[in-house]
Amino acid sequence: MTPAPLEDDDLLSEIPFRPPPQPSSLPRASAVCKRWCSVVSAPRFIRRFRLRHRRNPPILGFFRDAADGIHFHPTMDHPNHVPSGRFFLQFHGCTLIGCRHGLVLAMDASWDQFLVWDPVTGDKHRAATPPGFGMDKILIDGTVLRAAGDHFMVVLVGYKQEQDPLAVACFYSLETSVWSNLIETPAAEDAMDYAGMPAVLVGDSLFWALYGTGDSSVVLEFDLDRQSLAVIQLPVDAFAKNKYLIVMRAEGGGLGLLSLSEYTA
Numbered sequence: 650m651t652p653a654p655l656e657d658d659d660l661l662s663e664i665p666f667r668p669p670p671q672p673s674s675l676p677r678a679s680a681v682c683k684r685w686c687s688v689v690s691a692p693r694f695i696r697r698f699r700l701r702h703r704r705n706p707p708i709l710g711f712f713r714d715a716a717d718g719i720h721f722h723p724t725m726d727h728p729n730h731v732p733s734g735r736f737f738l739q740f741h742g743c744t745l746i747g748c749r750h751g752l753v754l755a756m757d758a759s760w761d762q763f764l765v766w767d768p769v770t771g772d773k774h775r776a777a778t779p780p781g782f783g784m785d786k787i788l789i790d791g792t793v794l795r796a797a798g799d800h801f802m803v804v805l806v807g808y809k810q811e812q813d814p815l816a817v818a819c820f821y822s823l824e825t826s827v828w829s830n831l832i833e834t835p836a837a838e839d840a841m842d843y844a845g846m847p848a849v850l851v852g853d854s855l856f857w858a859l860y861g862t863g864d865s866s867v868v869l870e871f872d873l874d875r876q877s878l879a880v881i882q883l884p885v886d887a888f889a890k891n892k893y894l895i896v897m898r899a900e901g902g903g904l905g906l907l908s909l910s911e912y913t914a
Contacts, residue, residue, distance in 0.1 A: 662688050662697075670702035672709065673728040712736070712753055712768075714745035719755060721768070736768040747847050750795035754803060765793055765801060765823075774801075779819045779828040782807060787817065790857060792848040794873075800824045804848075806857055806869055806878070808836060816859075818871050818878040832878045837867060849896050851904045858896045868896055868904075 665678035665688070675698070679686040688694060709731050710723040721736035738753070743764070746754040753766040756778070765774045781787070787807035794802050803821040808814070816836040820829050836859075848855045857869045868881040883894070883906075899905030 661685070662691075662694055665689050666694070666698060666701065669707070670698070670705070671707055671729045672725070672731065677728075712745060712748055714743055714755065717741060719743060719745055719753060719766070738766050738768070738773075740764065746790065747792045749792055749847075749850070750801075752793045752795065752801055754791060754793040763791075763803065763821075765803065774823065776803075776821060776826070776828075779805070779821070779831070781809075781817070781831055782819060790848070792850075792855060794850070796822065796824070802873070804855060804871055804873075806855075806871060808859060809833075816867075816869055816878060816880055818869075820871075820876065829876065832871075832876065834878045834880055836880055846895060849898055849904070851898050851902070856896050856904055858894060860894075866894075 661684075665675060665685070668674045668678075675689050678689045689698075707725065707729070709725060709729075710721055710733075712719050712721055714720075718740040719738040721731070721733050723731045723733055725731065738755075740755060740757070743755045743757055746756055746763075748754070751767065751769060753768060755764045755766065756762070757764070762775050762777050766772070782805055787809050790807070791803060791805040794804070796802050800823045802823070804818065805820070806816070806818045809817055814836045815833045818832045821827070846858060848857050850856075853872060853874045855871045855873065858866070859869060860866050866883045868883060870879045870881055871877070872879070895907040895909065897905045897907050
């Protein structure tokens, strides 16, 4: 005898599997009854749910640094609203570098060490900043990424203006707990500065925009697989008067450039 659709666990699991991945979706489904709770809490279901929605996760809010630490600012309404006090890291004098894959990257006030923080679990990992990456020598930016398992990787990039200007990069893996050697490549002679925009991940590469004068503006590319650094020259008129350029992921999955001219894209 064929069981009724809602008595078949495989069919039943498709109902909570379909809604958008809002914070309230699974708790609401688990509150229906004990059987539904058992279905949505099963490890197999959780893996499928994450795999289905990993490309379009909801934006719960954003983080900002302050004198006393890193604060969370929610952006969603009830019932998906996450209280601002849910995620707070007391870290006096810190500088927030970036967020990715549910992890937060920050540096202490003296730039002697960095901190990777998982707001959900509360786990924190600290490590000394690599030699040569001090704020007094290199304009610095970076990002954190989740790797296989519970590991993560931190990538720092910068611009060293000496006799021969260089773009530099260095990466740290939790798996090895050591920094790589400095990776260097020639850069434009004119001084460059970061646009303040987060790194863009496209395929296996990270991209940052560096603004300079004249035709010296470039995009830095760090290839995660090859562990190499490259400089991509931007069009000469990319930063003409009243223009602002943003590096972004294109709809087709490649690297895109958004040019803003007097607030018109």
